[in-house]
C-alpha cells in the first residue's frame with residue numbers, strides 16, 4: 001500500500017482544456033489528469049496512490065455558487081475517509097481565489113487541501129498543468145503541509161488560499177498574496193445547507209455613479225462589497241448611499257482596488273474610509289473584493305448579523321484591530 005493516499009478532484013479550467021476552433025474549453029477527464037506515477041522523472045514523486053473523481057467540467061469564470069459549494073462538499077466527502085492523506089483540486093485560475101478561499105472557510109481538518117490549475121491548455125506546447133498537478137500531489141503528501149489549511153500551488157510557488165489574487169493572465173506564477181499568513185477564522189455550518197444571499201461587488205473610480213449602490217439595494221442585494229480607491233476612499237455621494245443601504249439593512253464591506261497593503265481608514269473629507277466606516281460600512285483590512293464577497297455571502301447565508309460579520313473581518317486581520 002502506498003504511504004500517502006491522495007484524492008484528486010477535477011472541476012475543469014485550463015488545466016483540463018484543449019484548444020478548439022471555438023476557443024479553449026475543458027475537455028479532459030479526471031483520469032486524464034492523473035500523472036503516470038511510475039514514469040521515471042528527475043524529481044521523483046513520493047510514494048502515493050491517487051484516486052481521481054470528476055466533479056464537474058467548467059471554465060471557472062462561469063462557475064455558479066452552487067457548483068462552488070459542491071466542490072467544498074466534495075472535499076469534505078473525500079476527508080471522511082481517515083486513510084486519505086490529502087486532497088488536490090484542479091480548477092480554473094480565473095476564480096481559484098474564490099473557491100480555494102471558500103474551501104478554507106469550511107476547512108477544519110489538519111489534512112492539506114491543495115488547489116492547482118494551469119495558465120496554458122493541456123494541448124499547448126508550454127502546458128504547465130502536468131507539472132502543477134505533480135507539485136500539488138507532492139504538497140498534499142508532505143506531512144509538513146498539515147495544519148496549514150487550503151493551499152494553492154502554481155508555477156513552482158505555494159500560497160495560503162486566504163489573501164491571494166490572480167496577478168497575471170500569462171505568467172505561470174499566476175497568483176500573489178496581499179498577506180502570506182492571514183488568520184483563518186472558519187464558519188461552523190453544514191456546507192450543504194447554506195442559504196443563498198445575493199452580494200454585489202463594485203469597483204469604484206472617480207466619477208462613479210453613486211446610484212449603483214441604490215440599484216443593488218433595489219434589486220434585493222443583502223450585501224455589497226466596494227473595491228474603493230486607495231486605502232478605502234471614494235466620493236462623499238457614495239458615502240451617503242452607503243449610509244442609506246446600511247440603514248435599509250444591507251451589509252456593506254469596503255476593500256480596495258489596490259492589490260497590496262492593509263486598508264486602514266485614514267482619510268476623511270466625506271468620502272474617506274473614516275467616513276465610510278462611520279456610515280456603517282465594515283472594513284476588510286486584507287481580503288480583497290473577490291474573497292471578501294465570498295466571505296460576506298457565506299456569512300449572510302448562515303444568518304450572521306452585521307456585528308458578527310464585522311467580528312469575522314476583524315478576526316481575518318493579523319493585528320485583530
Ligand SMILES: NC(=O)C[C@H](N)C(=O)O
Pocket residue numbers: 012013014015058059060061091092093094095117118119120
Ligand atoms: N487559466 C484558467 O484556468 C482560465 C480559465 N478561463 C478558467 O478559469 O477556468
